Amino acid sequence: MTREIEFRDALNEAMSEEMRADKRVFLMGEEVAQYNGAYKVSRGMLDEFGPRRVIDTPISENGFSGMGIGAAMMGLRPIVEFMSWSFSLVAADQILNNAPKMLYMSGGQFGCPIVFRGNDGAGGQLGSTHSWCVESLYANVPGLKMAIPYNAYDAKGLLKTAIRDDNPVFLLESERLLSITGEVPEQEYTIPFGEAIIRRPGTDCTIVSFGRPLYFCLEAAEELAKEGIDCEVIDGRTIRPLDLDTIVASVQKTNYCVVVDQSWSFASVGSEIAAQVHQACFDDLDNAVHRVHSDDVPAPYAYAMEQEMLPNARKIAEAVRAATYTA
Amino acid sequence: MTREIEFRDALNEAMSEEMRADKRVFLMGEEVAQYNGAYKVSRGMLDEFGPRRVIDTPISENGFSGMGIGAAMMGLRPIVEFMSWSFSLVAADQILNNAPKMLYMSGGQFGCPIVFRGNDGAGGQLGSTHSWCVESLYANVPGLKMAIPYNAYDAKGLLKTAIRDDNPVFLLESERLLSITGEVPEQEYTIPFGEAIIRRPGTDCTIVSFGRPLYFCLEAAEELAKEGIDCEVIDGRTIRPLDLDTIVASVQKTNYCVVVDQSWSFASVGSEIAAQVHQACFDDLDNAVHRVHSDDVPAPYAYAMEQEMLPNARKIAEAVRAATYTA
Amino acid sequence: MTATSTSTPSPPSDPAKGLSDAVLVEWLRDMLLIRELEVRCMQAYQNRKIGGFCHVYIGQEAVAVGCTAAVNDNDPIITAYRDHGHALARKMDPKYCMAEMFGKIGGCAKGKGGSMHMFDKEHHMYGGHGIVGAQTPVGAGLAFAAKYMDEVINNKKNSRVALCFLGDGALNQGAFHEALNLAGLFDLPVIYVVENNGYSMGTSIERGTTMAHDLSVKAKAYGIDNIVVDGMDVLNVYNGMKPLVDHCREHSRPGFVDMRTYRFKGHSMSDPRKYRTRDEEERYEAEDPIEKLAAVLRKRGTFDDAAFKALASDVRKEIRDAVKWADESPEPIAAEELYKDVYVDTWGPFTGTSMPEMLKGKFERP
Amino acid sequence: MTATSTSTPSPPSDPAKGLSDAVLVEWLRDMLLIRELEVRCMQAYQNRKIGGFCHVYIGQEAVAVGCTAAVNDNDPIITAYRDHGHALARKMDPKYCMAEMFGKIGGCAKGKGGSMHMFDKEHHMYGGHGIVGAQTPVGAGLAFAAKYMDEVINNKKNSRVALCFLGDGALNQGAFHEALNLAGLFDLPVIYVVENNGYSMGTSIERGTTMAHDLSVKAKAYGIDNIVVDGMDVLNVYNGMKPLVDHCREHSRPGFVDMRTYRFKGHSMSDPRKYRTRDEEERYEAEDPIEKLAAVLRKRGTFDDAAFKALASDVRKEIRDAVKWADESPEPIAAEELYKDVYVDTWGPFTGTSMPEMLKGKFERP
Numbered sequence A, B: 001m002t003r004e005i006e007f008r009d010a011l012n013e014a015m016s017e018e019m020r021a022d023k024r025v026f027l028m029g030e031e032v033a034q035y036n037g038a039y040k041v042s043r044g045m046l047d048e049f050g051p052r053r054v055i056d057t058p059i060s061e062n063g064f065s066g067m068g069i070g071a072a073m074m075g076l077r078p079i080v081e082f083m084s085w086s087f088s089l090v091a092a093d094q095i096l097n098n099a100p101k102m103l104y105m106s107g108g109q110f111g112c113p114i115v116f117r118g119n120d121g122a123g124g125q126l127g128s129t130h131s132w133c134v135e136s137l138y139a140n141v142p143g144l145k146m147a148i149p150y151n152a153y154d155a156k157g158l159l160k161t162a163i164r165d166d167n168p169v170f171l172l173e174s175e176r177l178l179s180i181t182g183e184v185p186e187q188e189y190t191i192p193f194g195e196a197i198i199r200r201p202g203t204d205c206t207i208v209s210f211g212r213p214l215y216f217c218l219e220a221a222e223e224l225a226k227e228g229i230d231c232e233v234i235d236g237r238t239i240r241p242l243d244l245d246t247i248v249a250s251v252q253k254t255n256y257c258v259v260v261d262q263s264w265s266f267a268s269v270g271s272e273i274a275a276q277v278h279q280a281c282f283d284d285l286d287n288a289v290h291r292v293h294s295d296d297v298p299a300p301y302a303y304a305m306e307q308e309m310l311p312n313a314r315k316i317a318e319a320v321r322a323a324t325y326t327a
Numbered sequence C, D: 001m002t003a004t005s006t007s008t009p010s011p012p013s014d015p016a017k018g019l020s021d022a023v024l025v026e027w028l029r030d031m032l033l034i035r036e037l038e039v040r041c042m043q044a045y046q047n048r049k050i051g052g053f054c055h056v057y058i059g060q061e062a063v064a065v066g067c068t069a070a071v072n073d074n075d076p077i078i079t080a081y082r083d084h085g086h087a088l089a090r091k092m093d094p095k096y097c098m099a100e101m102f103g104k105i106g107g108c109a110k111g112k113g114g115s116m117h118m119f120d121k122e123h124h125m126y127g128g129h130g131i132v133g134a135q136t137p138v139g140a141g142l143a144f145a146a147k148y149m150d151e152v153i154n155n156k157k158n159s160r161v162a163l164c165f166l167g168d169g170a171l172n173q174g175a176f177h178e179a180l181n182l183a184g185l186f187d188l189p190v191i192y193v194v195e196n197n198g199y200s201m202g203t204s205i206e207r208g209t210t211m212a213h214d215l216s217v218k219a220k221a222y223g224i225d226n227i228v229v230d231g232m233d234v235l236n237v238y239n240g241m242k243p244l245v246d247h248c249r250e251h252s253r254p255g256f257v258d259m260r261t262y263r264f265k266g267h268s269m270s271d272p273r274k275y276r277t278r279d280e281e282e283r284y285e286a287e288d289p290i291e292k293l294a295a296v297l298r299k300r301g302t303f304d305d306a307a308f309k310a311l312a313s314d315v316r317k318e319i320r321d322a323v324k325w326a327d328e329s330p331e332p333i334a335a336e337e338l339y340k341d342v343y344v345d346t347w348g349p350f351t352g353t354s355m356p357e358m359l360k361g362k363f364e365r366p
Ligand SMILES: Cc1ncc(C[n+]2csc(CCOP(=O)(O)OP(=O)(O)O)c2C)c(N)n1
Pocket: A030, A059, A061, A083, A087, A090, C055, C082, C130, C131, C132, C166, C167, C168, C169, C170, C171, C195, C197, C199, C200, C201, C267
């Protein structure tokens, strides 16, 4: 038995179910309670769980992130919502210096089971400060886990896993996907971290991506299929841990690889996967791993320019053609 | 005519000379004035330039970084010292969201000619929060430039170039190098950004690195020379802009490449260079680019563990042997 | 000047005294211009001509107009993302403002910034900033630079004062705390004007900020002079600001203003405003700053309904022309603009920088 | 309880009243233990047995001892990097503290944290934090969790209060501002104890902090009760803290303490202290908290020089043994520990987590 629900409601169900099951779990963030969430992800949760467990905060990301970390050290399981990960930069010290290192600094005494979640990536003409893709910035740091849901099913399954995880988990959602609907099972389920999934099987070229850009990858794959290039599209699902095995197995079959990462290219998740694939598949690759990223510029506001800056099906198709010498 | 001076004094000379030449230039940071700098980089500068141009700040990195940005928008040329780049995380929003994007957000109206500088990398048993290598974290962001000096000569030349640059420049120094001495010319000079330099010519394997790890690279190169492996050691000097041409020319000659980057491996400068070299030299490489980084763990305090975590000559030599199939 | 801790605005006996009709009419026109721009802005947003986030200033016009009137034209100002009013109050031509929101090359930021990033170098407007509170240390930097240029470079007395506007929600950001401490410590001539409209999105100020009933303590914590001003009356705003501005300029000191105002519309274009009552909204709508000033002028007898109508239609025409101009301004061409203004110089894929049409001939370099 | 705005410490008439000799002697011993540990610590640093940054607590002993005495054993505490004194005051065995600084596996953090990271789960000590001010929001979180566990999970009244220590330099971090606003807003039972030793490194407080002469305004800005306490006298510390602690626990409210103290030594091991006069140092050395308490006990007639000597040598022996133990504790083996405690679970190169010897048998999981 499955149901068709919105991506945002999948996130809502994950939080609500875990909060019903475990009183240590609570949600905190800007506008999450009375406003039902700036993007309505937490709608109804204040009514069900009350103001002690669904908490509106001031615009103090560094403050309430640190507060969540202290609460996690004492054994609670906070879910901290960033209205957008773009606003997490003011909290960088707490989320990068404290959360991922507390266990190590304390010699194993204090863990930090906390989930930081919110919108990541260009939201649609939001300009330079509001369009951050933080995956490449934050994935560099050991001690944290990072997951990026692609659809409603993954949103619920990955978030439930994140809440139960004993480590700090960064869940990067996309505002652009919140309203898409998808099937989720009636019965409870979780999705293990570190297990990529093949969204489209193929034989000629491996495309690796995460989250929203996967839709562009699949779009490009359809187009390329018409040209006789059969792409295998892999959704990495989690960046830390990264499921390299699934990627390598695919590349050993296709001998070509394109990585699509919505963040800037330099020192990115994309460069990391490219470097690892080259290392693991040096003899299998018939060409260098090609990469598609957002252009190396701050996000512009103007619609056409922003579209041009972001990864899209056209760029992906071009990269695949180039990678497979069919350009 | 040259003189032998300390790395820290080379930085001091760069700032002092530029401040003499241009009244718009001033220095601000914690303990830079009356204390003569926590690491004595600015010693004597308060006496020469007075408290209006050499300014002690409270422990408010986000605040005085933003203050410097505002001053730069109005046409001044601030030098902001972070006692350590580890403390720049609290200022991440100002240095990543404002400084590098102001020109773009304002459509070309307001530039941000500012230099952020300070110690980067493990300082010696300083533990998890005080041992950041921010290059991989920050190099992802377009709009900023990043330079890492290797010796006194570069420290002075790169910093002078940074101060004259019309864009925000991140200068990453190493506390471990401040006391080493080196030759600098009597006459004025600057070092252009984007021009790597070969620290040791060689024919068998290209080693690319930046800053302090270069000393380990050269150490490893000597050791490997005894084994008949002649390494070419390249100092990239600046990460943004990155001089790929020099690296590619070398790899086309050696057919092997090892990147040594003191930061964590995931989504790092090291992975970026590896990815770019694979792309540019796919047909020249006889093996995958190998990488040496700090281990993927928070920096431990204990001496032996920290040494084991950091890149060192042993790890570099092993990587070169593996990369050249001589392991 | 001593700090006022009273939290009940005390309007001067005869605010209008000493101000000529011409001045008041200009203020009225400025407020009408902002109002009209915002109304057309909301329409354009509905018609998808404007994208992203758009925050209108309707109801708060007296603040931007009264505050900018209290400073000199070359005093730098900076604000948050609710910035259209400040841009116009600073005399940015509405067409550049509108074109920016339309994402056109004719915009003040060539369409790269959008609604939240109104910059105008000619009029000393330093943006337009999207991250809550992030403009407050930058504002301190504007004051630092102004003072440094006068006193350190030109060996004369400080002559300028900076205005840094922020929302009440920004009071809770660490950046604000650091900025005020720095401003107090370094005697920076910067005035922090809190546009206290009572809400940050759906959060009423007392749900997010301690001591919301008396914000003077937020200034006293740093030894900074503060005043409370009724921001619904432009005469009050001017009369409250002017002495503070003069004081801060003269003594090179920071100031803090609890500017009581109200946004008549939602936080942004998508806000049902369930967090406040229609009743409350009507109470404030009755305080419309435009009506208030018009009434004062009528009382003076020099300004009748006809004159008001004339002014209003004149303003409508100016905005209509601005919208038309913005509509006709071409879209920026990605091939030309995407990699421009990333770095001042030209290297790799980066094509240097160039001034927006608004400043062509006025400035060569950033 | 009402906020005290006076900035001159007013010592209670007879501080010692009501406290048994046994208690005072225990406090004296705790202070002597901290002093002795720090002295040996400085020697060890000179002998390169301790590396990195090391900040000693000499002169401030009365603060940690008096404050921890004023709270319950299960009240969580957290502090900055000058943390040896708090660890010992919380009854961490000095051998684990010393071994941590020696970078040995027997250290409280298995040698992974070092001097700046003293953690002790058994004694509710939440560290030891290196980034100035970063512990202040975490401290609010400790109070939040304590209250949440009582009131939300166990449906009983809040029973705990958290102590969050910070240096005067931390007052200027944005994190502090956000933490105090959150604590005030959410009625969190956390007391911020500013160990005001007058300097942050070489910067005297008035050079870095506005209103340094009256820090009460820093608390009033958030509507938080505050007191000023002479931190050179442990009886004063206890008597000042106890009522505030009881009040904050009872009413579940935050508190703020301007704790006037002084560090007798330099900021860290490499500090010539040129920024202050020998004169000033001597004035404070004459206020030695250990001497002060010893004098009180002598006055009571129940404690003579012989008793003091005995206590001192007993303490010296305990620290000597601690040093010996730390010396003999093996170094952590990188192969075993480097990839441990990064993640709680085991995956990739990561080998899970384990408790330090200090907690063996007491806790299974973090
Ligand atoms: C650091 C940060 N956090 C969150 C946001 C999202 N956000 C944008 S506006 C806003 C409310 C601000 O309210 P206020 O400061 O009172 O200004 P007003 O909208 O009332 O003018 C929030 C939370 C942001 N832009 N920056």
